[in-house]
Amino acid sequence: MNVTFPNSAIVRAPERFVLRGGRWKWIDIPVRYGVFDHPVGGRCLVDTGYSSRTLRGPRSLALTLYAALLRPRLTARSLPKAEPDIDAILLTHLHADHVSALRDYPCARLYANRRAVRHFLSGNRMARLRHGVFRELLPDDLSDRILAYEDMTQIEAPLGLGKSADVFGDGSVLAVPLPGHMRGHTGFLWTDRQRPLLYAADAEWVREAITADHPPGLPAKFILDDVPASRDSAARLRRFIEQGGDVVLCHDPEPL
Numbered sequence: 001m002n003v004t005f006p007n008s009a010i011v012r013a014p015e016r017f018v019l020r021g022g023r024w025k026w027i028d029i030p031v032r033y034g035v036f037d038h039p040v041g042g043r044c045l046v047d048t049g050y051s052s053r054t055l056r057g058p059r060s061l062a063l064t065l066y067a068a069l070l071r072p073r074l075t076a077r078s079l080p081k082a083e084p085d086i087d088a089i090l091l092t093h094l095h096a097d098h099v100s101a102l103r104d105y106p107c108a109r110l111y112a113n114r115r116a117v118r119h120f121l122s123g124n125r126m127a128r129l130r131h132g133v134f135r136e137l138l139p140d141d142l143s144d145r146i147l148a149y150e151d152m153t154q155i156e157a158p159l160g161l162g163k164s165a166d167v168f169g170d171g172s173v174l175a176v177p178l179p180g181h182m183r184g185h186t187g188f189l190w191t192d193r194q195r196p197l198l199y200a201a202d203a204e205w206v207r208e209a210i211t212a213d214h215p216p217g218l219p220a221k222f223i224l225d226d227v228p229a230s231r232d233s234a235a236r237l238r239r240f241i242e243q244g245g246d247v248v249l250c251h252d253p254e255p256l
Contacts, residue, residue: 001172001192003036005199005248005256006077008049009097011070018205018251031072031097032250034090034188034199035083040168042087045108046188046199047250048079051101053137063134066096080104090167090175092201093182094120095132098250103139110139111167111175114148116184131182149175149186157189158196159243161236164189178203178237180230197246203233205251210237 007030015022018029034046050072054063076082079101086105091112092098102110120133121143128135139145152165157174164174167188174189178200187200204210213234241247248256 001036001038001190003034003190003197003199005032005034006049006082007032007075008051008078008100009072009074011072011097019209027253029205029251029253032248033079033098036190038088038168038173040170041109041173043083043085044088044090045079045083045086045105046090047092047098047201048089048101048105050074050097051079051104053103054096054100060134060136062129063096063136066132066134072097090173090188092187092199092250093185094138095182095202096134096137098201099137102137102142106139109147110142110145111147111149112142113184113186114146114150116182117142117146119183149177158191159240159245161189161198161240178233180226180228180233185233193246195244195246196240197248198237198240199248199250200237201250203230203237204249207247207249207252207254210234210247211241213238 009031011029011031012026013029014024015027016024031049033049036044038044052074055067086108088109088111089105120128149165152167154163155166157164157176161176164176167173167175172192174191176187176189176198178185178187181202187198187203190197237247
């Protein structure tokens, strides 16, 4: 199964923000999403990256300030224009840079961690903002449309990744819990390849943080939902790579 990871936008930040001990030199940080075709799922996205909904048009003051602070620059592959016809969207988590175009696909099936969605939708506005969740980017019918990973058959993922959800029921795409970055944070594993491929989203920002055990320090550490869980997820990713797995991250500046 062929899966690609286009870049929806570029954000600039010092390398030290995403890698402990990194340089103060400013670097271009991509904001990727995934695209693949599946015989059952159809044309699928993994997240939606940034879109113009974050940057233009009527927005809350909070989202306006968020965009002004991060100043993402959209690419020609930003959604929905780059992928207008989508059957399913698999969500890793609810941060704005992963759900910005979600409202542009009102007919797509949405796959997500139901507990995490309920947690953020039931909380107050300030609690959502503290975790970088903007209700205005989420469909009004999100709760009703979710196909929950918790309801799917749970099988053992290869190379030590642990219990995972069989998304389409054929073992080809697994939803792998990778806690720590945000409540409900999930990666996706494609198993029908010579080397299993895991899209680990924001489990780390750069590959070196995994392979050299250099997680980000301050200030990036402040946004983590659970620091010990984040370290445990990174250790699983490191073992996965050491045993022959491939990992793609949403924000790694290194070209794929």
